[in-house]
Amino acid sequence: MPNTSIRFACNGCGVCCKGRLIPLTLNETRQWLARGHDVAIVLEAFNEETWTAEPQQFAHSARRAAEVRSGGAKIQVVAVFTANALGQCPNLGADDRCGIYEERPLVCRIYPMEINPYIPLLPQNKACPPETWQTGEVIFTDHIVDATLARQVEQSRQADRDDAQAKIDICEYMGLTTAAWKNNAMAVYQPARHELMAALDACEVNTHESGGKEWSVRVNQSGLRQQLQDAHIRLNDDNASNYIFHEL
Template identity: 30%
Template sequence: MTIHFDCTQCGKCCHDLRLTLSVDEAITWAGRGHTVQILSEALPWPADPEPETPQSAYDKARSFPGMSGEIPVRIAIALVAYHEGPCPHLQPDMRCGNYEARPRICRIYPLERRPLTDWTPQDRLCPPEAWNADLPVLTRDGEIAYPEAAGIIEAHRRIALEDVPDLATACEALGVNRAAFANEGLAVHAPDPHVLAKTLQSVRDGKAPPAARRNWTIVTNRKETLALLQQSGCHADLVSQGPGYLGSFPDEP
């Protein structure tokens, strides 16, 4: 399958989005006073899956170990720039006012940042005319036609994994200890941007105490999931959709 694409500069991808940032990108973004959220999810992990699959190897690489009650878990953290409406760097003519220093994720779109994840143009915000067959080839049989873009994606994925130990330390320093049950949602933490930037910088500088294997509360908005988690010995809590929880399922009555 061949995907053709050219950006129409409609600006949709610069509105109402959560942009996945590396630690260094988040230090810069939050240091300017812009909102960076911490999204957390917990994967119950009593033992490494046997046999290991590409997905389980990736889940292990993108997470760090913790406990929830009596149960070993792995915690996956994402730092995301968050803005309602336009990005603070978006100019009235829909051009980026931060073009030279824009995060890698902005350079990747509409390509997929995550490994092992299929995507189609229908998943993206770009308008239909951005995908016309007479436009340049973006991907052919899953291969990216632009070596520079492929290199940025490779760097984005590699740095995301390299950042995991520092994200564990930052959670410890910030007191973040709640995570959503994986594949059901994401817990959202919104520290003050300047506090976050300072904390991440001190982690980068090696000044923060190393992360302990801390105890996590797993949150869900599904009563059946809550009961299963509690029966298995996890610390678990029922939450509702809202600023602190982005659930894949609606709240139950």
Template identity: 35%
Template sequence: MTRPPIRFNCVGCGDCCRGRHGFMSLTLAETVAWLRRGQRVAVLLEAFPASGEQEAGPGLQLPVDYGVEVRSGGMGLRIAPVFGADLQAGCPNLADDNACRIYDDRPAVCRLYPAQTHPLSVFRMDTRACPPEAWNPPAGVILVEEDGRMPPGIQAMVEAFQGELGRDAAAKVAICEALGVHLAGWRGNGIVIHIPSVQDFLDAIAQAGARTEGPAPLSWALRVVGAELAAKLADADAQLYAGDGRAAHVFMPMATSSGDPRAS
């Protein structure tokens, strides 16, 4: 069964730049450029099992092959770090006339928007910030073909972006450890968010890049909500967060087996 293609034409409203996304995923090169403009980047961290596919559910929805193998106590797991431009108060590069001040150097997500860039998500117009008049004009750019696929040109751009994120993963974990950040949430349960200062982030990138050999392995801690999951991870000899003052962070719970959404 085929459906009409989904077309899009940007109307220049600037709504996509005004904080509706919270954090925007950046490659490592984009992270450096963002920080050098004095703009904040957050580190969003989830962990998942060292082997096997991730379970479906809320979260960052990154492919398993993005993960870097680390240890949490006696448990092996994977960490898939996301470096996200902090857009909670809106994009700092948006001018009063809705023009982008860094248009020629804007990140890949901006270039692709509103196309779907998450490989495990399905495109939906109602999740986009764009107004109704931007959708399906006769001369608009096709974002989704009649068969539900992205056009080859957009697909190639998305794959290039996702490929760079995958290649960056190990370097991003090393940067996290140079920042003293080794606390993560658990896939589908919660996300740990760290927002270092711009200078601390730049210093950690330089420190990680200057190493001639890998750093000593760190034990990553996990912060979760829900007694059942905590007990399961403890039985696997994982190191659980104990409110020990590890680098300042925000914990955003997603769900628990008991349905209790409160952070522990």
């Protein structure tokens, strides 16, 4: 039975195109790089032993991750390839219109809908102004009402699953094998555009053997460090400068 009814009508304000990293599929990553823009990579690790949320949520997260070796353990790592729109998206025009509207990434088409089925759609958590939630069609009740939106959300989830191993292969090819721990911190790499393009090409033609690299995890918080050490996960205390470590 529907427990909510959410209306929405985008007003084109462009706020969602500013101050954020925009997740890209692998195909969208190629297109983004080809347009001359940079792509950042966020690496996030987790495992079943330390998972505290519902088991179904672990299954959902594990399907968009690849299993890798770390010390004496196996861990899950998700590589999120993202367009840098921390200032604003390079495709956003002075009139707040998207310069690549017909080719814009899937997440831009889906926003403000949630892609993760375990995160509720809460207007107060979204960038859209209050008035945009007062008009328009009902987009969500206890499910996504709009058929196009529902299809795009499913496409996005499927791309996450389909691309998971390939994205990890690309990271391994570039030597990006230190991740942050989910819900503890973010490890953000900003590879040079030409290096990421070369890695994409190399991994696409399969010149690289996947799955063999040793991974480590960067964690500063003492309790979590002990927990991961007890699970025989390799910790990285290098303070390496090739990524930004942002504690949450």
